[in-house]
Amino acid sequence: MKRESLIRTLAIGATALVASNAAFASPSLEELTQDLKKMQTEVDKLQKQIQSLAAKQEARDAKQEVGTANEWPQSDSLFHMTGYADVGYVNTEATEGSFTVGSFSPIFHFQYRDLVMLESEMEIEVGDDGETEVALEYLVVDWFINDYMTLMGGKFLSPIGQFRQNLHPSWINKLPSAPPGFGHDGAAPVSDVGLQLRGGFPLGSVRTSYAFYVSNGPQLVAEMEEEDGEIEYALDGVEAEGFGSDSDGEKTIGGRLGFIPFAGFELGISAASGKATVTSIHEGDSSLLSGEAARDYDVIGADFNWQYQGFNLRGEYVETKVGADTGEGTAASEGATWTTWYTQAAYRISASKWELVARYTDFDSPHDSQDQEQSALGVNYLFSSNFIGKVSYEFNDGLLESDADQDRVMVQMAYGF
Structure with a gap:
């Protein structure tokens, strides 16, 4: 409204000026042209002033809205949500x-x-009983020290190998299941609670990545065995799932080094060492435990990944070894070793959304009922880069009539968002 009023006033003034000049003399065409140019210049200046005032008012209004907002008043803070489901x-x-x-x-x-x-x-x-189960997979605070180093604190996925920290999400894993030995109670650690330093740096023409950590130690599960009327104990499994307390006060240190000598190929080596103590009895009364000693706990691993156009070949090996307890503890027993390895090949058919996958896994534990050899074949259809449909058949070879010996068909729809 102010703008229109000013323009109208200027126009009336100009008209009056022209009329006044006409009353005393007949102006030439050149004089009229100059007068019109002057009028246009004044109008342009007035328009710029009005636009500047409007922009300043909008800026003040926006600043006031941000200042009174209840969420994210600081532009330095960012929030992002992602995830996956299947x-x-x-x-x-x-x-x-x-x-x-x-x-x-x-x-x-x-x-x-x-x-x-x-x-x-x-x-x-x-769950199988219909109950909803909620768990915290990981929670860490990352301090970005510099471009080559980040310090993480909290519960983090184990950096031993590649599968657990990078491949386990269902929309990334090319088969509906994890390789035997890489899930819970397997040979590969799942998560840890502690501090982790990770990053990467160039080493000549070779790119490298690293992850070193110190964490609470894992816990051991024993099982009771009755032989000739006497009860004996043996190790049943290793629970390496990021406990919020350390029952024996012994810490685990470990990490992984990765090397990328050329584009598309990575080689990694992993290791961890510490102590672990028996804290429970499988399907038994854990209150019977007494005087359990901290046992040696050691993990070694190696992995590789090669990507060439639509073809991918990868593999991993992990070995977890727990020492013997020769003391007076209730569950004192010999040590045990868990090993697993897999090799997986995948091929994306050219100019299509179809993908073929094959994986072989060999999991060896101290218990015959858990040992398993698995050959899995799969066909995937990629609706998009983050939405995948999978069909697979697993040929499982284990102890006769055990769960590890049951072949199975799996169908899965996985979406990463």
């Missing part, structure tokens, strides 16, 4: 087929400048 169908030789809800795993990132970030993943699943 559903499927499983049919084994010994049971009827069932539809499944694999998991819903939202991942949250809260970052302040280039200084610090909190990242966390929750895992929400539906």
Whole structure:
């Protein structure tokens, strides 16, 4: 309104000026042209002043809205949510087929400048009994020290090998299942609670990555065996799933070094060492435990990954060894070793969304009922880069009539968001 009023006033003034000049003399065409140019110049100046005033007012209004907002008043703070989910169908030789809800795993990132970030993943699943199970997969605070180094504190995925820290999300894993020995109670650690220093740096023409950590130690599970009327104990498994307390006060140190000598190929070596103590008895009364000694706990691993156009070949090896307890503890027993390795090949058919996958795994544990050799074949269809459909058949060879000996068909739809 102010702008229109000013323009109208200027026009009236100009008209009056022209009329006044006409009353005393007849102006020439050149004089009229100059007068019009002067009028246009004044109008342009006035328009710029009005636009400047309007822009300043908009800026003041926006600043006031930001200042009174309840969320994210600081532009230095960023929030990002991602994650993945999957559903499927499983049919084994010994049971009827069932539809499944694999998991819903939202991942949250809260970052302040280039200084610090909190990242966390929750895992929400539906159990066989229909109950909803919620777990904290990881939660860490990352301090970005520089371009080559980040210090992480909290619960983090184990950096031993590649599968657990990089490949386990269902929309990334090329088969519906994890390789035997790389899940819970397997040979490969799952997660840790402690501090981790990770990053990467160039080494000549070779790129490298590293991850070193110190964490609470794992816990051991014993089992009771009755032989000739006497009860004996043996190790049943290793629980390396990031405990919030250290029952024996012994810490584990470990890490991984990765080397990328040329584009598309990576080679990694991993190791961890510490102590672990028996804290529970499988299907038994854990209150019977007394005087358990801390045992040696050692892990070694190696992995490789080669990507060439639509072809991918990768493999991993992990060995976990627990020493003997020769003391007076209730569950004192010999040591035990768990080993697993797999090799996987995948080929994306050219100019299509179809992918073929084959994987072989050999898992060896101290118990015959858990040993398993598995050959898995799969066909995938990539609806998009983050939405994949999978069909696989697993040929499982284990102790006769055990779960490890049951072949199965798996169908899965996985979505990363």
